Amino acid sequence: MEASNQHAADSLGLEPSEMRRLGYRVVDLVVDHFERKALGPAVHTGTPDGLWAALGGPVPDLPGDPEKAITTLAEVAMAHMQHGDHPRFFARVPGPSSFAAVLGEWLGIGHNAIASSWATGSGPTTVELVVIDWLRTLLGMPEETEGVLLSGGSMANLTAFGAARAVCGDGVAYLTDQTHAALTRDLQALGFPPEHVRVLPSDESFRFSMPVLAAAVAEDRAAGRRPLMVVATAGTTNTGTVDPLPEIADFCASEDLWFHVDGAYGAPAALSEPGRAVLRGIERADSLVLDPHKWLFQPYDVGCVLVRRPGALRRAFSINAEYIKDVQSVNGEVDFRDRSLELTRRSRALKLWLTFRIHGSDRIRAAITRCIELAEFAEEVLRGSDDWEIVTPAQVGIVTFALRGADEETQAARAAALVASGYAAVTPTTLRGRSVLRLCTINPTTTEDDIVGTLDRLAGRS
Numbered sequence: 001m002e003a004s005n006q007h008a009a010d011s012l013g014l015e016p017s018e019m020r021r022l023g024y025r026v027v028d029l030v031v032d033h034f035e036r037k038a039l040g041p042a043v044h045t046g047t048p049d050g051l052w053a054a055l056g057g058p059v060p061d062l063p064g065d066p067e068k069a070i071t072t073l074a075e076v077a078m079a080h081m082q083h084g085d086h087p088r089f090f091a092r093v094p095g096p097s098s099f100a101a102v103l104g105e106w107l108g109i110g111h112n113a114i115a116s117s118w119a120t121g122s123g124p125t126t127v128e129l130v131v132i133d134w135l136r137t138l139l140g141m142p143e144e145t146e147g148v149l150l151s152g153g154s155m156a157n158l159t160a161f162g163a164a165r166a167v168c169g170d171g172v173a174y175l176t177d178q179t180h181a182a183l184t185r186d187l188q189a190l191g192f193p194p195e196h197v198r199v200l201p202s203d204e205s206f207r208f209s210m211p212v213l214a215a216a217v218a219e220d221r222a223a224g225r226r227p228l229m230v231v232a233t234a235g236t237t238n239t240g241t242v243d244p245l246p247e248i249a250d251f252c253a254s255e256d257l258w259f260h261v262d263g264a265y266g267a268p269a270a271l272s273e274p275g276r277a278v279l280r281g282i283e284r285a286d287s288l289v290l291d292p293h294k295w296l297f298q299p300y301d302v303g304c305v306l307v308r309r310p311g312a313l314r315r316a317f318s319i320n321a322e323y324i325k326d327v328q329s330v331n332g333e334v335d336f337r338d339r340s341l342e343l344t345r346r347s348r349a350l351k352l353w354l355t356f357r358i359h360g361s362d363r364i365r366a367a368i369t370r371c372i373e374l375a376e377f378a379e380e381v382l383r384g385s386d387d388w389e390i391v392t393p394a395q396v397g398i399v400t401f402a403l404r405g406a407d408e409e410t411q412a413a414r415a416a417a418l419v420a421s422g423y424a425a426v427t428p429t430t431l432r433g434r435s436v437l438r439l440c441t442i443n444p445t446t447t448e449d450d451i452v453g454t455l456d457r458l459a460g461r462s
Contacts, residue, residue: 132147240396
């Protein structure tokens with residue numbers, strides 16, 4: 001029987017002209033967002049009942065108006081959230097996405113790009129290998145370094161811990177009270193017993209204390225426990241503090257410990273001149289995590305783990321089964337499914353690759369430098385006012401401060417009122433029992449006027 005060249009009708013398809021019309025509508029909505037985001041609120045939260053009324057209802061049985069549905073998503077769903085790319089979003093760690101990265105994301109989604117194995121996605125796999133090599137180079141790690149892109153810091157750190165244990169076996173991990181809470185959760189999820197997760201007190205500057213670390217390792221050895229890994233931070237979420245990386249690297253080398261660095265937000269600062277000095281030693285990590293959806297200006301989500309020991313990721317996560325033998329690499333090509341827990345993997349590298357190709361590393365470096373300078377500017381403004389007290393100075397884009405004479409409730413109320421006004425978002429936090437406010441200035445579109453206006457409103461002067 002002769003085969004037909006005709007294809008079955010696509011009941012879920014649209015005519016090409018309609019696809020273009022709706023696609024252009026989406027482009028217009030996104031460009032409008034980029035043009036006008038500074039005019040809207042930094043955070044806008046709806047009520048469950050109100051949002052359900054606008055977005056919910058019975059399951060649609062019949063086709064609806066696609067343009068109306070797109071508009072509803074844009075004007076309702078997208079409007080009610082934190083806007084991490086807003087120039088006055090200073091809370092937690094912002095996500096100042098670039099439009100070049102959005103274009104790369106659209107291309108990947110539109111082509112349903114997969115980066116699971118070489119056989120299923122050799123092109124996207126190559127793009128990811130190139131991006132990993134660019135990041136490795138920019139951060140000064142050795143050529144044999146391997147890596148993988150993941151959803152963010154939580155999964156990237158968990159992946160690094162899995163690699164460390166696969167290579168070195170079980171043992172004790174050492175953190176500080178300033179380590180991100182997600183890392184403790186990662187260790188627990190991997191089955192580290194509580195006595196193998198040592199959370200040590202940081203020093204007066206909120207950094208890893210080398211005497212405390214040395215004493216803890218000696219104590220564990222004496223008790224018959226096996227020290228495994230030191231988890232340092234390159235830019236803590238609370239204060240932007242960078243642990244003493246060269247000293248920790250020396251200590252890990254002398255004690256035969258895995259040296260891990262969580263640089264989820266802070267590591268890209270090493271691309272800049274001011275950040276490079278602060279982050280000296282980061283290149284000596286056995287494993288290093290960074291989130292390009294923070295300080296490399298990518299849309300959510302993309303995290304990265306780099307591991308200097310070849311084969312460590314594959315040793316921890318390689319997967320084989322009869323139903324994937326047809327896509328098993330045989331000539332040494334990389335199958336990214338063997339480098340993390342993800343089997344089905346969308347291509348997260350396309351947007352990062354396109355960002356570097358369009359802008360180049362010099363522009364990215366300049367944007368990071370600008371962000372560091374914005375935090376230093378904020379510190380100058382704070383020091384020049386009688387309203388404020390500096391608690392921790394500007395470090396890698398973060399400064400913390402307190403309103404003189406104000407208690408925790410007052411400061412929290414000021415921050416909440418600022419968010420409710422829509423003007424800006426600032427995070428309150430606690431440092432050794434003291435309530436403080438913090439600015440995280442990693443959006444290069446932020447202006448000095450944005451910072452002054454935010455501080456004036458927090459002080460009640462505007």
